[in-house]
Amino acid sequence: MxxxxxxxxxxxxxxxxxxxxxxxxxxxAGAALAASALLVRQRTREAEREHPPLGEFIDIAGVRLHYIxxxxxxxxxxxxxxxxxxxxxxxxxxxxxxxxxHRVIAFDRPxxxxxxxxxxxxxxxxxxxxxxxxxxxxxxxxxxVIVGHSWGALVAMSMALDFPQNVKSLVLLSGYYYPTARADxxxxxxxAVPVVGDLLRYTVSPWLMRLAWPALMHVMFxxxxxxxxxxxxxxxxxxxxxxxxxxxxxxxxxxxxxxAALRHRYHELAMPVVIMAGNEDRYVYYxxxxxxxxxxxxxxxLHITQDAGHMLHHFAQHQVLEAIEQAGKAAVDAQPNQQDExxxxxFRPVGRPAASLLH
Numbered sequence: 001m002x003x004x005x006x007x008x009x010x011x012x013x014x015x016x017x018x019x020x021x022x023x024x025x026x027x028x029a030g031a032a033l034a035a036s037a038l039l040v041r042q043r044t045r046e047a048e049r050e051h052p053p054l055g056e057f058i059d060i061a062g063v064r065l066h067y068i069x070x071x072x073x074x075x076x077x078x079x080x081x082x083x084x085x086x087x088x089x090x091x092x093x094x095x096x097x098x099x100x101x102h103r104v105i106a107f108d109r110p111x112x113x114x115x116x117x118x119x120x121x122x123x124x125x126x127x128x129x130x131x132x133x134x135x136x137x138x139x140x141x142x143x144x145v146i147v148g149h150s151w152g153a154l155v156a157m158s159m160a161l162d163f164p165q166n167v168k169s170l171v172l173l174s175g176y177y178y179p180t181a182r183a184d185x186x187x188x189x190x191x192a193v194p195v196v197g198d199l200l201r202y203t204v205s206p207w208l209m210r211l212a213w214p215a216l217m218h219v220m221f222x223x224x225x226x227x228x229x230x231x232x233x234x235x236x237x238x239x240x241x242x243x244x245x246x247x248x249x250x251x252x253x254x255x256x257x258x259x260a261a262l263r264h265r266y267h268e269l270a271m272p273v274v275i276m277a278g279n280e281d282r283y284v285y286y287x288x289x290x291x292x293x294x295x296x297x298x299x300x301x302l303h304i305t306q307d308a309g310h311m312l313h314h315f316a317q318h319q320v321l322e323a324i325e326q327a328g329k330a331a332v333d334a335q336p337n338q339q340d341e342x343x344x345x346x347f348r349p350v351g352r353p354a355a356s357l358l359h
Contacts, residue, residue: 043237063110065108072102083251125155147170153175227314
């Protein structure tokens with residue numbers, strides 16, 4: 001009996017010790033997360049002080065949108081990709097180059113840069129297209145050529161499908177158009193999961209993403225190196241704020257169902273479309289998406305830039321500008337009663353050989 005009591009006391013002591021160790025570990029983990037949250041908050045404020053808004057603000061349907069406007073001439077609208085913001089487009093040089101002959105408007109899409117992304121809505125391409133279409137009407141932007149990069153291409157197509165009367169033509173860069181398996185979805189969409197995602201975004205996700213940033217840029221820009229101007233001007237920590245990480249994660253999670261819903265409407269596009277991609281794109285394979293979309297749209301033209309990756313607009317600026325001019329001219333030249341063949345002849349291969357534009 002005495003031996004049994006000693007056993008019970010020993011077991012109780014070991015159990016208490018385990019509980020204390022677990023409690024200590026939880027306390028340390030909680031303290032570490034709290035400290036990380038404070039550092040993330042501080043770094044977010046510093047990033048916003050160091051990189052104030054580039055443009056102006058408008059309020060559309062209760063959503064505050066940030067945009068820049070430059071130049072005069074035929075209207076041209078730029079829509080950036082997932083995880084990005086206006087500084088990506090500005091650092092590519094395209095905004096200033098296009099503004100020499102166009103009235104250029106570029107938006108921070110909802111949740112990116114300094115544009116709001118209210119919770120309680122699922123910001124599908126169609127939802128964003130409706131909001132940005134209303135913003136264009138507010139700014140008196142009539143029948144622009146719309147240039148969409150990557151996820152922005154889905155928004156551009158949604159706007160053309162839902163508001164065709166106010167879109168002249170499309171230039172689609174490095175787009176993802178059909179449901180295909182994506183290895184990035186399980187990992188990169190985790191920050192959008194309720195509760196768990198909120199905890200991660202405000203504590204460890206920004207630091208993990210900062211560590212992964214060089215490798216991510218290698219995938220996005222490669223095989224060419226990341227341009228020096230992008231490295232200098234793009235505000236990395238502004239892109240790693242918890243609010244923007246949530247938007248990027250949500251769009252990663254939404255990519256496959258979004259294109260699954262849109263793909264059945266592509267045939268409705270009647271306006272001229274220029275499809276552009278890099279043959280070395282490691283993020284979206286051009287032959288599964290850009291080539292396939294071109295085959296589905298008889299009024300489209302396809303330009304594949306050799307030795308270029310996903311961030312095509314940083315390496316083929318002159319090609320993109322020539323495509324914009326050609327898309328705009330095709331929309332003007334095409335008459336309502338013309339045959340599709342006549343429309344296609346407006347799309348001659350643009351400019352100089354693609355490889356000569358790379359650096």
